[in-house]
Amino acid sequence: MSKLALLLLTATLLHAQQPKTYGFGKPATADQIAAANITVFPDGTGLPAGSGNAAKGAKIFEVRCVLCHGNKGAGKEGRYPALVGGQGSLGTGKPKKTVGSYWPYATTVWDFIHRAMPFNQPGSLPPNDVYSLTAYILFLNGIIPENAELNAQSLPQVKMPNRDGFVRAKH
Amino acid sequence: MRKPDRRRFLTTTAAIAGLTSCSSKDQPPAAQASLGAHMRPYGEPSPYEQQPVRVIRELTASKGTGSSRTPLQDLYGTITPSPLHYERHHAGVPSIDPAQHQLLIHGMVDKPLTFTPAEIHRFPSFSRIYFLECGGNMVGDLAGNPPPTVQASHGLVSGTEWTGVPLATILREAGLQPEAKWIIAEGADHSRMARSIPIEKCLDDTLIAYGQNGEALRPEQGYPLRLLVPGWEGNVSVKWLRRLFVTDKPAMSVKETAYYSELRPDGKAEQFSFVMEARSVITKPSGGQSLQGPGFYEITGLSWTGTGKIAKVEVSTDGGKSWAEAKLQQPVLDKALVRFLYPWQWDGKDAVLQSRCTDETGYTQPTRDQLIATRGPHSGYHYNAIKSWYVRADGSVKHV
Numbered sequence: 091m092s093k094l095a096l097l098l099l100t101a102t103l104l105h106a107q108q109p110k111t112y113g114f115g116k117p118a119t120a121d122q123i124a125a126a127n128i129t130v131f132p133d134g135t136g137l138p139a140g141s142g143n144a145a146k147g148a149k150i151f152e153v154r155c156v157l158c159h160g161n162k163g164a165g166k167e168g169r170y171p172a173l174v175g176g177q178g179s180l181g182t183g184k185p186k187k188t189v190g191s192y193w194p195y196a197t198t199v200w201d202f203i204h205r206a207m208p209f210n211q212p213g214s215l216p217p218n219d220v221y222s223l224t225a226y227i228l229f230l231n232g233i234i235p236e237n238a239e240l241n242a243q244s245l246p247q248v249k250m251p252n253r254d255g256f257v258r259a260k261h
Numbered sequence: 262m263r264k265p266d267r268r269r270f271l272t273t274t275a276a277i278a279g280l281t282s283c284s285s286k287d288q289p290p291a292a293q294a295s296l297g298a299h300m301r302p303y304g305e306p307s308p309y310e311q312q313p314v315r316v317i318r319e320l321t322a323s324k325g326t327g328s329s330r331t332p333l334q335d336l337y338g339t340i341t342p343s344p345l346h347y348e349r350h351h352a353g354v355p356s357i358d359p360a361q362h363q364l365l366i367h368g369m370v371d372k373p374l375t376f377t378p379a380e381i382h383r384f385p386s387f388s389r390i391y392f393l394e395c396g397g398n399m400v401g402d403l404a405g406n407p408p409p410t411v412q413a414s415h416g417l418v419s420g421t422e423w424t425g426v427p428l429a430t431i432l433r434e435a436g437l438q439p440e441a442k443w444i445i446a447e448g449a450d451h452s453r454m455a456r457s458i459p460i461e462k463c464l465d466d467t468l469i470a471y472g473q474n475g476e477a478l479r480p481e482q483g484y485p486l487r488l489l490v491p492g493w494e495g496n497v498s499v500k501w502l503r504r505l506f507v508t509d510k511p512a513m514s515v516k517e518t519a520y521y522s523e524l525r526p527d528g529k530a531e532q533f534s535f536v537m538e539a540r541s542v543i544t545k546p547s548g549g550q551s552l553q554g555p556g557f558y559e560i561t562g563l564s565w566t567g568t569g570k571i572a573k574v575e576v577s578t579d580g581g582k583s584w585a586e587a588k589l590q591q592p593v594l595d596k597a598l599v600r601f602l603y604p605w606q607w608d609g610k611d612a613v614l615q616s617r618c619t620d621e622t623g624y625t626q627p628t629r630d631q632l633i634a635t636r637g638p639h640s641g642y643h644y645n646a647i648k649s650w651y652v653r654a655d656g657s658v659k660h661v
Binding site (some may be wrong): 108110111112113115116117118122123126127128129130131132135158165169170172179180181182185186188192193194195197200202203205206209210213255256257258259260 | 314321322323351360365366372373374375376380381383384385434435445447451452453454455459473503505506508510512513515516518519521522524526527528529531532533534535639
């Protein structure tokens with residue numbers, strides 16, 4: 091047998107032993123996926139039903155957030171991030187990145203609070219509370235008026251100050 | 262902090278002293294008078310070695326949001342012992358029982374599936390040595406505030422033989438649909454940290470890893486399953502992997518917008534700058550160590566690049582006026598730490614030591630001035646400039 095033929099035969103045999111799929115794993119049910127899928131996209135995909143506003147958010151903030159993030163989200167220098175401030179600072183010698191000055195999408199604020207805050211009890215806030223807290227933080231940053239009602243339709247419409255501040259890296 | 266390298270530089274002197282005292286008693290050196298210790302199931306370092314340790318730094322007042330750094334100055338070769346692998350967490354280290362853990366893959370796939378870690382182990386396995394580095398490594402040097410040791414400045418990088426399953430294998434199992442452009446990987450940590458990764462990289466060399474240097478992953482490295490995205494900023498190698506969401510768009514998660522984006526001087530930020538470009542650093546002699554008088558020293562350090570292989574490392578002992586090529590320890594591997602070695606006769610005068618690498622694409626590590634001229638001082642991530650160590654006539658080594 092020629093070397094090439096032998097090679098081809100070996101390759102075929104190896105191929106035969108390596109199926110395209112292995113049949114491992116179990117089908118995921120729609121319920122399993124719905125329970126695990128917490129991703130919220132900039133276009134609003136993934137946002138649940140519910141609504142909230144800054145006035146309600148201020149009250150929840152006092153109970154669940156103020157201890158770490160300080161009065162009106164001012165933060166604690168070197169200890170906890172500020173949730174306000176820095177608008178107009180990005181192109182200066184002292185850029186201050188906050189939700190208000192830097193984050194390009196309001197949906198990311200919702201997604202992050204929902205998945206990761208409060209730091210000691212993430213995942214414990216019902217959707218209405220997350221809408222209200224998001225509204226409060228956006229209101230503190232002067233991005234939405236105090237009486238704006240946020241829900242799955244209105245949240246993706248909020249234009250963040252730094253919405254156009256990002257470019258795709260070349261490397 | 263202790264000074265282990267002072268000890269290492271002293272070994273030669275100690276050995277000579279030991280020989281003299283032994284020969285005076287007319288005994289062969291190092292002979293053991295009594296029977297050695299019994300064997301033990303899990304080995305430990307010699308009690309005569311001062312155990313190198315990670316240095317931990319919390320970034321907020323809540324524990325679990327910081328990093329720990331690899332003691333690069335204390336290690337040989339290119340593999341980081343698993344207990345010394347650097348860490349960067351956003352909500353602590355979860356303790357996961359693999360019997361309770363599942364990985365879900367859903368979205369643009371024909372068959373959404375769940376896998377237990379045991380099921381992942383059944384797929385054909387794949388092992389390879391890669392570096393892993395935090396996108397924020399060396400940020401102190403960028404900020405013009407270089408820390409005193411190489412551990413503190415460059416210690417958010419480690420080298421490991423990872424074992425796992427190519428992500429492509431799992432995607433084939435689930436039946437990837439043609440519209441798929443991104444995969445959002447999510448961890449089971451308290452903050453359910455998530456990153457979006459372009460599908461090309463997922464199908465190229467990305468692994469679902471469960472092995473670290475021949476053992477199961479350490480909890481700090483994502484036990485029981487983690488993503489391992491070779492050559493890219495460490496944050497995308499999501500630990501404690503629980504979910505892969507196949508989509509046609511990125512999630513714009515907090516860690517790919519507010520963080521791990523590079524602010525330019527014009528106020529715009531570059532996003533999805535994944536690749537860790539070529540870099541190198543001298544680990545010995547380095548800050549905090551001291552030389553014991555003029556004579557021969559081996560200058561050694563590490564170089565690596567997310568673009569592929571390191572082609573060359575040069576060393577300067579005069580602050581960058583002249584350069585000479587260092588020896589690269591073979592084999593030089595793709596997207597892995599490379600050890601470089603350079604023999605040096607120290608004349609006992611002030612000296613500034615630097616290393617500079619070039620990757621196989623011809624890209625050369627920039628100076629700090631060059632880097633800041635193009636990216637500005639607030640880019641925050643992916644800093645890779647040449648590092649200097651200042652050796653003083655008294656033998657002490659300081660950062661510059």
